[in-house]
Amino acid sequence: MKKKIVIIGGGPAGLAASIAAKDAGIDDVLIIERGEHLGGILLQCIHNGFGLHTFKEELTGPEYAARYIEIAREKNVEAYLNTMVIDISRDKVVTCMSADKGIFTIEAESIILTMGCRERPRGALNTPGYRPAGIYSAGTAQKFVNIEGKLPGKEVVILGSGDIGLIMARRMTLEGAKVKAVAEIMPYSGGLKRNIVQCLDDFGIPLKLSTTVIDISGKDRVESVTLAQVDEKSRPIPGTEEIVPCDTLLLSCGLLPENELSTQMGVELSPVTGGPKVNESLETNIPGVFAAGNVLHVHDLVDYVSAEASQAGKYAALYVKALEAEKDDNLTENSESSVNAKSYAVTTGIGVRYTVPVSINPDRMDDLLTVRFRVANVYKNPEICVYFGDECIMRRKKLICSPGEMEQVILKKADMNKLKSGDAVKICLENV
Amino acid sequence: MESRTLTCIGCPMGCQVTINYDYINDTVDMDSITVTGNTCPRGREYAISEITNPTRTVTGTITLSNRDGRVAPVKTKSPIPKSKVSMVAEALMTISMEAPVKIGDVVINDICDTGVEVVVTNNIE
Numbered sequence: 001m002k003k004k005i006v007i008i009g010g011g012p013a014g015l016a017a018s019i020a021a022k023d024a025g026i027d028d029v030l031i032i033e034r035g036e037h038l039g040g041i042l043l044q045c046i047h048n049g050f051g052l053h054t055f056k057e058e059l060t061g062p063e064y065a066a067r068y069i070e071i072a073r074e075k076n077v078e079a080y081l082n083t084m085v086i087d088i089s090r091d092k093v094v095t096c097m098s099a100d101k102g103i104f105t106i107e108a109e110s111i112i113l114t115m116g117c118r119e120r121p122r123g124a125l126n127t128p129g130y131r132p133a134g135i136y137s138a139g140t141a142q143k144f145v146n147i148e149g150k151l152p153g154k155e156v157v158i159l160g161s162g163d164i165g166l167i168m169a170r171r172m173t174l175e176g177a178k179v180k181a182v183a184e185i186m187p188y189s190g191g192l193k194r195n196i197v198q199c200l201d202d203f204g205i206p207l208k209l210s211t212t213v214i215d216i217s218g219k220d221r222v223e224s225v226t227l228a229q230v231d232e233k234s235r236p237i238p239g240t241e242e243i244v245p246c247d248t249l250l251l252s253c254g255l256l257p258e259n260e261l262s263t264q265m266g267v268e269l270s271p272v273t274g275g276p277k278v279n280e281s282l283e284t285n286i287p288g289v290f291a292a293g294n295v296l297h298v299h300d301l302v303d304y305v306s307a308e309a310s311q312a313g314k315y316a317a318l319y320v321k322a323l324e325a326e327k328d329d330n331l332t333e334n335s336e337s338s339v340n341a342k343s344y345a346v347t348t349g350i351g352v353r354y355t356v357p358v359s360i361n362p363d364r365m366d367d368l369l370t371v372r373f374r375v376a377n378v379y380k381n382p383e384i385c386v387y388f389g390d391e392c393i394m395r396r397k398k399l400i401c402s403p404g405e406m407e408q409v410i411l412k413k414a415d416m417n418k419l420k421s422g423d424a425v426k427i428c429l430e431n432v
Numbered sequence: 433m434e435s436r437t438l439t440c441i442g443c444p445m446g447c448q449v450t451i452n453y454d455y456i457n458d459t460v461d462m463d464s465i466t467v468t469g470n471t472c473p474r475g476r477e478y479a480i481s482e483i484t485n486p487t488r489t490v491t492g493t494i495t496l497s498n499r500d501g502r503v504a505p506v507k508t509k510s511p512i513p514k515s516k517v518s519m520v521a522e523a524l525m526t527i528s529m530e531a532p533v534k535i536g537d538v539v540i541n542d543i544c545d546t547g548v549e550v551v552v553t554n555n556i557e
Binding site: 043046047048058060062063066145146147148149150174175176192193194196197198202399400405 | 438439441446447471488489490491492493495501502503505507514517518521522525535553554555
């Protein structure tokens, strides 16, 4: 089977990408989704606060997903559900598996990677203690409560103050559980401000910063956890131990882009984000393979996932159209060399951990290009600066920047002619 | 003079907004209010609403009686008084409906005398 654009994953990124690809004039678009429904993780995110940017109203996760699912249906986006992609080759042959079709392959002209991310599991945290029942990732607990209708425990400690952990602190409380504490190893929370306010402060749940779990007791079921404060090198401070009786420990300790398929096919990843390195078109090192959403870098707002994925969908469509034009002109030999000729690297300076994209070809960018990034620490009154070589071309004051909230700068195509050969576009913080 | 510092939740900025105010006969004296730290009018509105009439949208689930204990997500169609959040959450636990349900289906017309509807937030076959 042949398809022009194949999208791996039918969550918010995949849906937005499919719609944008259709809008850009490519009709032959297929989403492959391993779950039973389109919508991805939004389906279990039943709290509200989604869509403020996109729809100018507050929606719940399933409602936000439904808006995109509806548009995708209207545009006749094809989707294979209950279908697992098990391999993608470098020449874009997608191997899939499903209960009713067995194993089959699809030859794609372009691929958009939108597989999302996974929670960091207990095994990656080096927490000592037994392996009793009652330890869940926050997202697993969220699925139990919000889809299956089962409460995983009655007395809960949450390790990590990521957004899902904060959301679950409120959710478990409203379902009648007692959430005793949220422990965060860092001196600040990685979650959004409004979640700390509405999920912890509203219910009097203590957020213990610079604190971690150093022991888990209980053989069959969690009976207690031991919390301890940590020093600036994250080492437990003797004498600060506190035993907290509980039957459940939820882990909300970070999200990791899910890039097994990308790695297998030879997509180059950033060691900082764990997602593909992409250019201004959200294209990976393999021409015609694009990435967007949490598989690229973990977002905190789905609105930005949708916006980013729409760009990926559009650029994938442009790529397919260019291929077709080349075929018509019989000029296939020169295709790649011309594309990368005028790319500038995007580099990070003080206070900036990474940027998406990592390179820009001004010829291929839109009039405006959003560069997204995260900062390394909490900074008060910083200035976000953009340098072209040694020259500062943009400077913006902020009251606060924190690692939990993604930042962005918008570059203008009209400015890009100020770049000289060999220059890099540097994003950094000053006044920190 | 009372003073509270709140994190504004009007947008991802999360401004630290400080509101100072006096009470007259147990109600906030609107003329006494001063708000600082906000970077847009929403910060002022948020701070005033948090000290005079704090509200929250409650989301939760109801049981689907014909789906083996599975649940459907619901929300209050508009924000309700913050003081009634726990009461509403408890009330939702006792409600069940038959699938299929679709977004916007009304679960209950007036939850806990708030005058606010509870509606379904997902399409479940």
